[in-house]
Amino acid sequence: MGRAPLFIAGLLTVACAGVQADDGSLRDGTIAYVMTDLFWSVYQTADGSRECPRGFNDGPREQFEQLFPAHEFLSVEDTQLRQEIETWHPTTEPDGFEFLEVEGELSWGLNLDGETGPNDFTHPDGSPGIDNEVYRAVGCIIGFRGPDGVEFIFQNKAILDRVYNRMMIELTGVDDLENDDAVTLTWYRGMDRLLTDATGQKVMPGGTQRVDRRWGESLIRRTRGKIVDSVFTSEPIDELVIPWMNLNVPSIQLFRDARLQLDLTGDGATGLLAGYADVDTWYYQLIRNDSTHHLSNGQISGISLYKALRRLADAHPDPETGENTAISTALDIKMTQVYIARQARNK
Amino acid sequence: MSKFNRRRFLKGTLNGGAIAIGLPLLDVFLNENGTALANGAPIPMRFGTWSWGLGMSESIFVPKKTGPDYDLPEEIAALAPIQKHINLYTNFHVFKDDAPNLCHHSGWVVLRSGIAPMTAENRPGETIDVAVARQIGNATRFRSLSATATGDARDSFSYEGGNSVNVPEWSPLRFYQRLFGEDFQDPNAESFTPDPRVMVRKSALSAVQDDAKKLEKSLGSADRARLDQYFTGLRDLERRFDLQLTKPDPRAACIVSEAPEDLPTGLDADLVSKRHRMMTDLMLMAVACDQTRVFNMFYASAFSATTKPGYDKPHHTATHEEAVDSDLGYQPNVSWFTRRAMEEWAYYVGALADFREGDGSLLDNALIYCTTDQSFAKTHAIDGIPMFSAGTAGGRVRTGLHIDGAGSPGCRLGYTAQRLMGLEIESWGDKSNTTSGEIGEILA
Numbered sequence: 089m090g091r092a093p094l095f096i097a098g099l100l101t102v103a104c105a106g107v108q109a110d111d112g113s114l115r116d117g118t119i120a121y122v123m124t125d126l127f128w129s130v131y132q133t134a135d136g137s138r139e140c141p142r143g144f145n146d147g148p149r150e151q152f153e154q155l156f157p158a159h160e161f162l163s164v165e166d167t168q169l170r171q172e173i174e175t176w177h178p179t180t181e182p183d184g185f186e187f188l189e190v191e192g193e194l195s196w197g198l199n200l201d202g203e204t205g206p207n208d209f210t211h212p213d214g215s216p217g218i219d220n221e222v223y224r225a226v227g228c229i230i231g232f233r234g235p236d237g238v239e240f241i242f243q244n245k246a247i248l249d250r251v252y253n254r255m256m257i258e259l260t261g262v263d264d265l266e267n268d269d270a271v272t273l274t275w276y277r278g279m280d281r282l283l284t285d286a287t288g289q290k291v292m293p294g295g296t297q298r299v300d301r302r303w304g305e306s307l308i309r310r311t312r313g314k315i316v317d318s319v320f321t322s323e324p325i326d327e328l329v330i331p332w333m334n335l336n337v338p339s340i341q342l343f344r345d346a347r348l349q350l351d352l353t354g355d356g357a358t359g360l361l362a363g364y365a366d367v368d369t370w371y372y373q374l375i376r377n378d379s380t381h382h383l384s385n386g387q388i389s390g391i392s393l394y395k396a397l398r399r400l401a402d403a404h405p406d407p408e409t410g411e412n413t414a415i416s417t418a419l420d421i422k423m424t425q426v427y428i429a430r431q432a433r434n435k
Numbered sequence: 436m437s438k439f440n441r442r443r444f445l446k447g448t449l450n451g452g453a454i455a456i457g458l459p460l461l462d463v464f465l466n467e468n469g470t471a472l473a474n475g476a477p478i479p480m481r482f483g484t485w486s487w488g489l490g491m492s493e494s495i496f497v498p499k500k501t502g503p504d505y506d507l508p509e510e511i512a513a514l515a516p517i518q519k520h521i522n523l524y525t526n527f528h529v530f531k532d533d534a535p536n537l538c539h540h541s542g543w544v545v546l547r548s549g550i551a552p553m554t555a556e557n558r559p560g561e562t563i564d565v566a567v568a569r570q571i572g573n574a575t576r577f578r579s580l581s582a583t584a585t586g587d588a589r590d591s592f593s594y595e596g597g598n599s600v601n602v603p604e605w606s607p608l609r610f611y612q613r614l615f616g617e618d619f620q621d622p623n624a625e626s627f628t629p630d631p632r633v634m635v636r637k638s639a640l641s642a643v644q645d646d647a648k649k650l651e652k653s654l655g656s657a658d659r660a661r662l663d664q665y666f667t668g669l670r671d672l673e674r675r676f677d678l679q680l681t682k683p684d685p686r687a688a689c690i691v692s693e694a695p696e697d698l699p700t701g702l703d704a705d706l707v708s709k710r711h712r713m714m715t716d717l718m719l720m721a722v723a724c725d726q727t728r729v730f731n732m733f734y735a736s737a738f739s740a741t742t743k744p745g746y747d748k749p750h751h752t753a754t755h756e757e758a759v760d761s762d763l764g765y766q767p768n769v770s771w772f773t774r775r776a777m778e779e780w781a782y783y784v785g786a787l788a789d790f791r792e793g794d795g796s797l798l799d800n801a802l803i804y805c806t807t808d809q810s811f812a813k814t815h816a817i818d819g820i821p822m823f824s825a826g827t828a829g830g831r832v833r834t835g836l837h838i839d840g841a842g843s844p845g846c847r848l849g850y851t852a853q854r855l856m857g858l859e860i861e862s863w864g865d866k867s868n869t870t871s872g873e874i875g876e877i878l879a
Contacts, residue, residue: 149747230758236813238755245815249535281533286867287818288531288551336555385755 113293113354113425114265120258121350121357121423122278124291126247126332127240129196129220129360129418130227131212139192140228147231147387148175148380151185171391175375178394185389187396190227195220197418198349198362200403207402219416221400222365225393231386238378238386246334248291253331254278256297257348257357258428259313259320265352268315273322273348276428277304277331283426293355293425301431307331315352319359322348328363334377341373342366344404344414350423357423364403364414371397478793479574480829481722481801482567482856484731485783486543486592487776488739489754490809491821492765496773497525498837505837510770513777517784519835520798521825522877524848527840529817530867539737539751542817543808547592549846549864558597559865563804563849565595567856568729576620576678578671579729582610582718584711584779586700590736592806595667603733607713608697614721615691620683622724627682636676688792689724692716702741702749704775707734711779712786719790722797734779735772737808743771754812766813780805784825802828804852806845822848824877828855833879844870851877 113119132139152159152171159167174183195209197220204217211218226232226239234240247253260272276299283295300307307329313322328346332339346363375383375390383390401412491497491510498505505523507515514521529542534551537544544552550559564579572578581603583590593601604610620627651659695717698710711734718730735741739750748756750772757766787798805823810816822845827834832855840847846864851873853860862871 236759241814245536284533286530286532287528288533288536381752385752387756 113427114262117262118258118260119262119265119352119354120256120297120426120428122254122256122282122291122295122297122426123421124248124282124424125244125420125422126330126361127234127244127420128222128226128232129420130223130232130234130240131192131195131209132227132233133192136228136233139190139194140188141191142188142228144228144230145188145387145389145392146185147229147389148384150387151389151392154185172380175380175390178371178391180395180398183391183395185392187392188228189396189400190224192227195223195227195418196360196420197223197416198347198360200345200347200362200364200416219402220362220418221402221415222370222397222417225396225400225415229386229388229393231383231388238382239374239388242382243332243334243377246332248282248289250333251279251281252333252338254280254282254297254300255307255330256426256428257423262315265315265354266318271313271315271320273311273313273320275307275309275325275328276300277307278426278428279304282424291424295424295426296429297426298429298431313348318352320348320350320352320357324363332373332377335382337377339373339376340369342369343417348421350421355425357421357425359421360418361421362416362418365417366404366414367397367401368413370415370417478800478829479725479728480571480856481728481730481797482564482571482852483729483787483801483803484547484564484592485780485803485805485823485825486731486733486735487773487780487805487807488735488737488741489539489750489769489772489812490542490807490816491773491811492770493811493819494764495770496821498523501837501839503835510765510773511777513774513781517781517788517825520784520788521823522832522834522836522838524822524824524838524840524845524874526819526842527822527845527847528842529820529845531817532866536815536817538815539808539812542810542820543592543737543806545817545864545868546806546820546822546845546849549849549868551865551868558594558600561595562593563853564593564729564731565601566853566858570856570858572727572729573674574678575725575727576618576675577721577727578674579731580604580718580721580727581731581733582714583733584707584714585702585733585736585739585741586698586707586710587736590733591731592733593731601731603731604714606697607695607710607717610714610717611694614717614724614726615694618679619691619726620679621691622683622686622689629680633676633679641673683725686723686725688790688797689720691720691724704741704743704772707741708775708779712782715783715786719786719797722801723790723792732783734776734783739772741772741775743768746771751812759813769812780823787826798826800829801826802832802852802855804849818842820845824848824852827879831855831879832877834877836877838874838876840874843872844868846870847872847874 156162156167193210194212195218197218199217200219209218209220210216231238256276256278258274262268262271278297279300280297283292309325309328311323311325313320324345324347328343330341332341343363343365348361350357350359371394397415401415403412404414405412495508495510500506529545531541531551534553537552537555540555541551547562548560552559568579581591581593581601583603583605586605588602588605591600591603695713721727741750746768753769757768759766788796790797803825810820846868847870850863850870862869864870
């Protein structure tokens with residue numbers, strides 16, 4: 089049979105998707121979701137006093153004023169460029185500024201190592217052993233805090249706007265969206281714009297995505313998982329790469345032992361992506377995407393933050409130096425149901 | 436009934452060139468009300484645009500009351516003297532559909548072109564002033580004029596197409612020289628001598644056009660399309676030459692002032708204000724002298740870098756870096772910049788309203804379309820984007836109103852404006868911005 093009838097059938101499916109019941113999008117044991125929101129998971133109280141009792145970290149502008157009070161008498165090389173070089177070639181040596189880590193005991197996230205230790209957080213629901221050292225590093229930087237921190241706004245906005253960032257999951261072997269103890273999860277990169285309402289902000293279920301089998305082939309990952317009371321939990325993926333372009337700069341994040349915990353419905357999936365982020369990849373994704381101008385908007389000192397990330401890294405030690413190369417983290421993730429269109433490998 | 440009309444010319448030849456000399460704009464040419472010429476033809480309709488950058492602080496910008504006699508919250512308090520001349524439009528949306536929300540770009544592009552851009556470099560369609568100029572701007576030396584208060588020639592919200600931005604005048608002195616320099620034909624001069632240089636230029640252009648037409652026949656479709664825009668420019672040049680070889684109609688309101696001082700570059704708010712007022716005064720003189728009937732004034736860019744004395748961050752940077760004051764409920768320094776913009780909008784409208792023409796003002800026969808790029812700039816929001824209009828468009832528009840758009844497309848104002856300017860369009864805008872719904876509340 090040619091492709092035309094299948095294509096027409098696909099259009100009809102999309103057109104009707106909005107009025108189907110929850111399980112209507114589960115077809116032949118398969119349901120797929122496309123990522124629409126991705127935030128670094130930051131537990132915050134209204135005024136920050138519980139997690140950041142000593143306030144928030146200074147950014148590049150504030151540090152610059154302290155480092156170079158007479159900068160008008162100094163050369164650009166000795167001031168701005170020195171800081172730029174330090175930002176792009178950071179070290180673990182102290183920079184003379186106290187770094188304010190999160191001091192609260194609560195955090196979103198997952199217990200990644202199955203243990204409960206002195207450096208772990210407690211989940212707001214009371215679960216112990218939460219591993220989220222990225223939160224400890226960024227939780228007292230205003231740029232990472234909602235509702236209007238620069239990273240909070242822009243990195244998430246890029247997920248919606250940029251096809252480069254189009255990531256999706258497909259669950260197969262699903263008998264029941266509420267409970268199923270054996271489900272297969274496959275990560276794909278999509279290659280289409282999202283189906284949205286007129287504002288462009290609300291992604292509608294029932295859209296169609298093609299799989300990027302050219303540039304996205306190497307990003308495909310597969311693992312197992314289970315659904316309990318409509319919560320899907322995956323087994324870890326050894327190495328998950330997420331394209332994450334922001335402010336027009338292509339970049340990636342690299343997670344080790346990555347896993348998903350998602351509340352599923354027929355229209356969408358909401359929950360956490362957690363794992364150990366490669367420290368250097370994490371940092372360079374930030375500063376590639378954000379110039380010092382943007383970092384300043386969120387009072388993010390790349391120089392100070394890198395030292396904190398390296399200091400707080402808690403997994404995957406370098407076999408030669410013994411220093412940890414990855415840091416536990418969690419991201420708040422939202423996905424919307426989508427139909428994956430099968431096609432031949434694109435060239 | 437008067438036996439005269441405004442097309443009454445004294446005809447003759449000079450140096451072998453045919454000339455037509457118009458008579459002064461005598462009262463006998465006007466109707467009893469001074470709002471139209473004696474033959475019933477209206478005083479020319481004008482269309483202007485004005486733009487400011489980076490939106491508003493909603494809690495202190497949007498009035499509580501709609502309709503007439505609306506309240507003026509503190510961020511727009513400066514509009515009190517011109518409130519009767521303007522309309523304020525809030526709760527109108529810019530829709531991006533499947534296009535990205537391009538920072539400080541999507542908002543203004545949609546409101547000026549009706550189309551959501553797909554990239555930061557993308558300028559789809561053409562801007563509203565270009566469409567209107569094609570309708571009402573053909574009888575003047577300049578089909579349209581653009582000026583910016585920023586001193587930066589890159590700051591323009593007017594374009595013919597993606598690669599053809601209408602570069603604004605950025606220097607008061609240069610603007611004056613362009614308007615009233617050696618190519619200026621004083622409409623009120625007693626005598627008129629065609630400029631032989633213009634005649635030579637026109638002859639040269641005709642020769643070029645002939646050659647270009649021959650060239651066009653030998654090109655493929657892609658190259659012909661490429662040349663089309665070029666020819667459009669040539670035709671406009673030819674039209675301007677024709678106008679320069681004709682004695683212009685007298686304009687009683689046209690009184691050319693002395694050349695202004697030039698200003699240093701810079702974006703200090705006081706300097707921008709000074710430049711804006713000088714550019715406004717020059718622009719209004721250009722309109723009064725019928726050098727153009729379509730005019731764009733650009734107060735601040737979407738990435739406005741205007742600075743505030745004693746404050747270390749320019750406007751755009753402040754929108755992102757300054758925290759919302761929890762007590763005030765807005766960003767105080769950002770609001771300071773917006774208030775300055777509103778002061779300048781008030782100056783601009785006030786200048787039009789005070790500029791006498793006939794027994795009315797320039798504003799009586801004009802419609803000004805005023806937009807920005809964001810609603811809440813800190814988060815790059817484009818929903819609820821505020822807009823203004825000014826002027827009655829010859830009595831066709833009611834003013835002094837605050838209109839709540841109830842989430843309808845902001846393009847409704849652009850559509851309404853174009854219909855008022857005589858464009859026979861059934862709708863305007865693309866995808867969800869498409870509208871054929873005028874804002875009926877403002878129509879007289």
